[in-house]
Amino acid sequence: MDILQILNWRYATKKFNPEKKLDEKKLAVLLESVNLSATSYGLQPFRLLVIENPALREQLRAVSGDQSQITDASHLLVFAVNKGLTSADVDAYINRIAEVRGVTLDSLEAYRTKIKTSMAARSPEELFQWAARQAYIALGFLLVACAAEEVDACPIEGIRKPEYDALLGLEQKGYSTMVAAAIGYRADDDKYQFKLKVRKESSQILDFYR
Numbered sequence: 001m002d003i004l005q006i007l008n009w010r011y012a013t014k015k016f017n018p019e020k021k022l023d024e025k026k027l028a029v030l031l032e033s034v035n036l037s038a039t040s041y042g043l044q045p046f047r048l049l050v051i052e053n054p055a056l057r058e059q060l061r062a063v064s065g066d067q068s069q070i071t072d073a074s075h076l077l078v079f080a081v082n083k084g085l086t087s088a089d090v091d092a093y094i095n096r097i098a099e100v101r102g103v104t105l106d107s108l109e110a111y112r113t114k115i116k117t118s119m120a121a122r123s124p125e126e127l128f129q130w131a132a133r134q135a136y137i138a139l140g141f142l143l144v145a146c147a148a149e150e151v152d153a154c155p156i157e158g159i160r161k162p163e164y165d166a167l168l169g170l171e172q173k174g175y176s177t178m179v180a181a182a183i184g185y186r187a188d189d190d191k192y193q194f195k196l197k198v199r200k201e202s203s204q205i206l207d208f209y210r
């Protein structure tokens with residue numbers, strides 16, 4: 001399939017087949033797609049929670065408008081964003097670059113300063129919103145990777161975030177729930193798979209400057 005066929009095949013799956021689970025290899029590929037997402041400066045200011053526990057998923061469903069995807073998909077993924085990015089996060093990242101690429105810390109000093117300066121210019125709320133955007137980009141990577149792997153997915157924003165934070169113990173970790181995605185395989189009778197995609201005419205979203 002070419003990329004447009006792949007993107008037309010995917011849809012926000014409303015009804016999953018609860019019997020059909022992702023195998024570990026496929027799951028690992030999809031989780032890695034999130035890790036490979038582009039993020040601003042490469043800071044990756046989020047964690048991805050992989051939720052299999054059925055009892056926990058029942059509790060999460062109750063605070064997600066009773067959406068069946070929460071319990072019935074093979075896996076529930078929750079993107080949680082770092083609420084308090086600090087210069088220590090930048091330092092950890094710079095150390096990681098030095099380690100992975102085998103370069104000196106000295107050679108990364110200018111980059112360290114650049115990131116810290118840009119962060120210092122933002123309020124805590126701006127920093128959080130900036131981090132949140134990185135999580136959404138990663139969600140996009142995940143959705144495309146799922147489609148390419150012929151795995152169904154539903155992005156889910158209809159969740160009560162404070163309750164998620166409490167159930168997932170995020171408060172203590174300094175993270176906050178941002179968005180979720182249910183991944184797995186569609187039920188044969190999910191009627192949404194047969195609906196035509198509704199999108200604007202491309203002329204309504206494209207402006208060319210030539």
Ligand SMILES: Cc1cc2nc3c(=O)[nH]c(=O)nc-3n(C[C@H](O)[C@H](O)[C@H](O)COP(=O)(O)O)c2cc1C
Binds near residue numbers: 012013155
């Ligand atoms: C950030 C985001 C949040 C969404 N939240 C929900 C949700 O809570 N429940 C749901 O069933 N669909 C949710 N959707 C799916 C959208 O309704 C769907 O992507 C849109 O209607 C376009 O349809 P398609 O993805 O099937 O092409 C969400 C999509 C995005 C991108």
